[in-house]
Amino acid sequence: MQSDGKRMGSGLNKPFSKEPVSAEEAAAEKRNHFAVRASSILAFVECDDELRPKLREAIVDAMLWAQTQP
Numbered sequence: 001m002q003s004d005g006k007r008m009g010s011g012l013n014k015p016f017s018k019e020p021v022s023a024e025e026a027a028a029e030k031r032n033h034f035a036v037r038a039s040s041i042l043a044f045v046e047c048d049d050e051l052r053p054k055l056r057e058a059i060v061d062a063m064l065w066a067q068t069q070p
Helices: 024-041 052-067
Strands: none
Touching: 024 052
């Protein structure tokens, strides 16, 4: 929440704007949210620091793939 008490948008719309973001911006934002979740998952996994970026990418790809499944 911002200091003035106003809430930010969900991210699928530009904050305080009625114009929706482009599909490309929405996809990039979704991927970023999943990357944050992947980082949280990796916080519980002990692995080599060199492997973390590859594992994070694999987790994000798996999350995106799972959304396409019925």
